[in-house]
Amino acid sequence: MPRARSNVPRLKRKKQIMKAARGAFGGRSKLWKAAKENVERGWKYAYRDRKAKKREFRRLWITRINAAAHQNDMNYNVFMSGLKKAGIEVDRKILADLAVHDPAAFTALAEKARSA
Numbered sequence: 001m002p003r004a005r006s007n008v009p010r011l012k013r014k015k016q017i018m019k020a021a022r023g024a025f026g027g028r029s030k031l032w033k034a035a036k037e038n039v040e041r042g043w044k045y046a047y048r049d050r051k052a053k054k055r056e057f058r059r060l061w062i063t064r065i066n067a068a069a070h071q072n073d074m075n076y077n078v079f080m081s082g083l084k085k086a087g088i089e090v091d092r093k094i095l096a097d098l099a100v101h102d103p104a105a106f107t108a109l110a111e112k113a114r115s116a
Helices: 007-020 032-071 076-086 092-101 103-115
Strands: none
Touching (some): 007 032, 032 076, 032 092, 032 103, 092 103
C-alpha cells in the first residue's frame, strides 16, 4: 500500500494558523513556530477570558448596586433580600443600569425593598 502524505491537510492547517497570526508583531506573524505559539496562546486566553468576562461584569454590577443602595441608606444584602421578599425579580444587570441612569427608579425600588 502506498504511503499517504498529509500534504494538503497540513498546508490547510498551516494556512489557518498563519492567517490567524496576521497583525502580530515581527516574526510572530511570519515564522511558523513563533506564529503557531502566538496563535495558540491567544486562543487559550480568549477561551479563559470569555469565562472571566462574565465574572467581572457581575462584580461590576454588584459594586454599582451596592453604591446606589448606600445612597438610599441600605446595603447590598438588605436591598437584594428586600427585593426578593417583595417579589420583584430584576436581574443585577438591569439594577446596575437603573442605578447609573435612572436614580429615581432605583430609589423607588429601594423603598419597596425597605417596606418588604
